[in-house]
Amino acid sequence: MTANESKVDSIIDEYNAEPGSLISILQDIQLEYNYLPEESLEYVAKILDIPRVQVFGVATFFKAFSLKPKGKQQIHVCMGTACHVRGSKKVLEELERKLEIKAGDTTDDGEYTLETVNCVGACALGPVVVENEKYHGEMTPIKVESLLNSKKV
Amino acid sequence: MSQNSQAPRGEMVKIMLNGAEVQADPHWSLLEAIQFYGIDIPTLCHDEGLTPYGVCRLCVVEIGSGDKTKLVASCMHPVWEGLEVRTHSNRVIKTRKTILELLIARCPSSKKLQDMAALLELKEVRFEPLNDDCILCGLCVRMCEEQMGAKAIGFAGRGPERYITTPFDMNSEECRKCGACMYICPVVELRCQGPQAETVLCSGCINTEPVCAPDYGEAMCFMVPCLSCVKGPEDVK
Numbered sequence: 001m002t003a004n005e006s007k008v009d010s011i012i013d014e015y016n017a018e019p020g021s022l023i024s025i026l027q028d029i030q031l032e033y034n035y036l037p038e039e040s041l042e043y044v045a046k047i048l049d050i051p052r053v054q055v056f057g058v059a060t061f062f063k064a065f066s067l068k069p070k071g072k073q074q075i076h077v078c079m080g081t082a083c084h085v086r087g088s089k090k091v092l093e094e095l096e097r098k099l100e101i102k103a104g105d106t107t108d109d110g111e112y113t114l115e116t117v118n119c120v121g122a123c124a125l126g127p128v129v130v131e132n133e134k135y136h137g138e139m140t141p142i143k144v145e146s147l148l149n150s151k152k153v
Numbered sequence: 154m155s156q157n158s159q160a161p162r163g164e165m166v167k168i169m170l171n172g173a174e175v176q177a178d179p180h181w182s183l184l185e186a187i188q189f190y191g192i193d194i195p196t197l198c199h200d201e202g203l204t205p206y207g208v209c210r211l212c213v214v215e216i217g218s219g220d221k222t223k224l225v226a227s228c229m230h231p232v233w234e235g236l237e238v239r240t241h242s243n244r245v246i247k248t249r250k251t252i253l254e255l256l257i258a259r260c261p262s263s264k265k266l267q268d269m270a271a272l273l274e275l276k277e278v279r280f281e282p283l284n285d286d287c288i289l290c291g292l293c294v295r296m297c298e299e300q301m302g303a304k305a306i307g308f309a310g311r312g313p314e315r316y317i318t319t320p321f322d323m324n325s326e327e328c329r330k331c332g333a334c335m336y337i338c339p340v341v342e343l344r345c346q347g348p349q350a351e352t353v354l355c356s357g358c359i360n361t362e363p364v365c366a367p368d369y370g371e372a373m374c375f376m377v378p379c380l381s382c383v384k385g386p387e388d389v390k
Binding site for chain 1: 298306310311319320327
């Protein structure tokens with residue numbers, strides 16, 4: 001934990017340990033670990049001298065933060081209106097079947113995290129799947145396999 | 154109220170309260186002025202010892218005149234010179250009933266909400282009951298922080314997933330188990346457990362004349378069913 005604390009310490013120091021910088025600090029921790037470890041949140045609350053429940057409230061309010069470890073490959077399936085009418089549900093179901101997890105979960109080997117989003121602003125390409133910030137338009141259940149295989153080297 | 158806080162103490166402003174010209178302290182909230190003149194409007198998330206929060210919206214009143222009227226939550230609204238307020242206009246009563254309807258649909262088991270329904274003569278709830286045990290009024294959170302100084306509970310999540318919890322959903326070290334949160338909670342007390350089948354609205358006491366709720370506000374009718382829902386001997390089990 002001391003190694004982690006020094007990492008979190010340097011992040012907090014960047015923002016001069018100001019309570020107002022809580023979100024920026026949490027963003028940097030999220031970037032570092034891919035999720036928000038509980039110990040680091042406790043530590044942030046202690047150093048910034050704000051109630052633990054406030055840190056927890058902020059961490060659960062924003063979708064960008066996750067309290068559970070996320071996989072290396074993050075797959076977001078757009079469930080917006082345009083993608084929905086073009087069959088994003090079937091794409092999601094195929095991904096769930098292939099990865100053997102439900103939307104919002106991470107595979108046991110920590111490789112994939114599957115999530116749904118409500119719109120990624122690329123409605124003309126629908127259904128859209130975003131995989132590690134790379135956009136895949138006009139997805140079909142058939143294309144899902146090649147998407148996953150291209151990553152498994 | 155922030156925008157009036159520069160006004161010197163002691164100087165009063167005139168407001169039109171239900172058509173009557175009255176004086177009010179510019180440091181008051183609108184709700185305080187209304188209550189000062191003895192007008193009873195229902196509140197749920199308001200407590201004198203806590204900062205106003207403005208979430209239950211039951212203290213809604215209509216301000217302005219002519220075409221430019223609007224509904225505001227009086228607990229969060231400042232008073233100013235010439236403000237026109239109506240606390241019981243048709244629009245206010247209709248809105249207040251709808252708000253209460255939504256609250257009851259969320260928490261039909263609360264005595265306080267059921268009593269309020271009897272007082273406001275709410276006859277039916279048109280929404281599907283959720284049977285939740287929290288209306289997210291935030292009284293417990295403010296009580297814990299402002300009066301108890303513990304800051305052991307707070308809100309987590311967002312939108313429909315918002316809920317009140319301790320840090321990391323675990324037993325909180327900060328909590329001294331003082332019970333203030335339960336003392337102030339408006340939905341912790343269960344409603345009348347009368348002999349009739351449970352419906353969303355208890356509503357028996359609407360039929361009593363006069364309505365019993367204001368007279369027996371402290372009575373625990375879940376211990377002693379008031380039996381006003383019993384119409385004939387065939388209803389008694």
